[in-house]
Amino acid sequence: MLKLFILLSKSKFGHPTVMFRLISRLMASNKPVLANTPVPVNKSKKRPAWSMYPKLHDKVLEKLKENQLNHTFNPKDEEHSALKTYDTNIMGRFRCYNDECSSPGWGSKVVAITIREFSGNRYNARVYHQRCRECEKVGRLIINKSSYVDRVTYRIKKWNGVNMERPKWEEYSGPPHDRKLCEGCRLGRCKKGKSDDE
Incomplete structure (x- = not known):
């Protein structure tokens, strides 16, 4: 040895x-x-740029039922048939898939997400991954479930006419958002990346 x-x-x-x-x-x-x-x-596999989280639907539905909304999760990841779309951010942690990288992982309060509503009271949300700052490989997302559920339910309620005060989301503090490492920015879907352009 x-x-x-x-x-x-x-x-x-x-x-x-x-x-x-x-x-x-x-x-x-x-x-x-x-x-x-x-x-x-290990041969590096091409990692997906985003994920969807149907297993969190029960938590979303629980919050929607507070306002008599009964939506189902649409497992089809299709952009063209969405009636409404909204880009925002949630929080999460990432781990690097690359075995040759020494990165311990990283947290982010700016994880891009696109929430979509479809006909028949259906919805889904696409959550975009980020790349490792050290090796630039796409990381594995460990989602902050409560921020996902809060953002998705808020948007669906808003689209369906529920009157609510705008929640005070946690302010972003940390290093500046690196657009070249954000898959949402690469695809033109990151709200933070869009606001940096203005």
Whole structure:
């Protein structure tokens, strides 16, 4: 194992976090490792630029029923048949998929989301991912469920004539929004990216 560690430290995989991940994988495989055996590297898959969260529909519906609204989640991710669309932001955390990256992940209060309403009291929401600041690969989103539910239900209620005071959303504080790392900005859907243009 010491030979493997020395071999890896002299290679392009010299970062300690990367070496630890590779050695852990090799040890878990229970295969003998020879000093001149090539180290397996994951081929990077193309990661999606956005996700939808149908599993949060029950929480959305619970809040909609407070105002006698009964919407269903539309699992079809189609833009053309939406009657209404609205771009806004929610909060979340991201983890980098890239095993070779040392990023511990990052939080964001500016996660772009497009909320859509369809005929027949149906809705869905597309939540856009962000890229890692260190390696620029698309990260995996761990959504802030309450901010998602609050934003989606507020917009649906507003579209359906429910009179409400505009909520005071948490103000953004942190590093400036990096448009080149935001998939919502890349697709012209990030409200923060649009306001930065003005």
